[in-house]
Amino acid sequence: MTYENILVANGTIAQITINRPEKLNALNRQTIQELHDAFETAENNPDIKVIILTGSGEKAFVAGADISEFASFSVEEGAQLAAHGQEILFDFVENLRTPVIAAVNGFALGGGLELAMACHFRIASENAKMGLPEVSLGVIPGYGGTQRLPQLIGKGKAMEMIMTAGMITAEEAKSCGLVNYVVPQGELLEFTHGIAQKIIKNSPTAIGQAIKAVNASYKEGLDGFKTEIKAFGKCFGTEDFKEGTTAFLEKRKAAFTGK
Structure with a gap:
């Protein structure tokens, strides 16, 4: 299968890379669908034991959703956007049998952080910054952010992050349990593959x-x-x-x- 917005490298440890560097890897509807297709294909391949998800370049994992796609949506269209996205990607990833590790290589904002949180755990580069800035746009996180963030870091800190629309550093994310490890950017994928190698030894x-x-x-x-x-x-x-x-x-x- 060929994709326009993602890159896929198969193997015992598969790697899916969101590849829209000119948009800081922002999620649009096509990218969400391509990610669904890639994850579904990987899940159905018995040779793939672990999936690593990352973004192209050094600036962003995913800098958010592509706002231009939904700026004029109605109430009904907005609700459908969230429901469809949650079903085919965010909830889908969370419930895969195959472990998914997010290698967060820069900005993970809005839908980008929500996508990282849908993965089974997260490893961040030192330059990574994370946040849910949706309220600064007059909307709330719609891809599971209001649910997964409190589960991972507690209600109080999650409320602060959502209400201030602010970003936290990789070290702050580690201290509150949002990411498991923080490593230099140049070592991020190697380190993540090292964790994956430990996983594939098991059943x-x-x-x-x-x-x-x-x-x-x-x-x-x-x-x-x-x-x-x-x-x-x-x-x-x-x-x-x-x-x-x-x-x-x-x-x-x-x-x-x-x-």
Whole structure:
């Protein structure tokens, strides 16, 4: 599949790069659709164990949404924009079985920060800056920002960030739990690949079930503990469980197949 606004490098560790440097990698509807297609393709490829998401260039991961696309929208069109985007990209990424790591290489603002937060965790370059500036435009975050930011950093700090429309530095983001690590820009992708290498040593089926169980505690109407129990039980019926336990007892490294 060919794309206009993203680059895809497949492998055991796949990399998806948002490639609109002239727009600071801003999200428009086409880019959102292309990202959905790329993530869906990667999810359905059993050879891909981890996905890294980043932006092209050194200035921005994603500097926000493409405002020119929705500046004249009606109430109904605005609501549909948010609903569609959440469904096909932001919620979609969060619920993938394949781990997704955001390598935040600069500005992650508005929809860019929302996209990074939809990933399973985040690593930032030292020059990264993050924020949700939507209220300065007379609107609120519409791609899950009002929900995921408090989950990650707590209600009070999230309220401050949203209401002030201000940016925080990479180190501030690390101190409040928004990102896991901060590294020099030139080392960002290498460091992220190093984390991914640790992940791919483990069972893909177990990782997928762990993602589902963790996410359940943040879903309305779901009991995270019950989801964990069910997911735990499912693992016992997998080839990965048999291989993992056998390898442990035989004192050798497991060779997981993801089945």
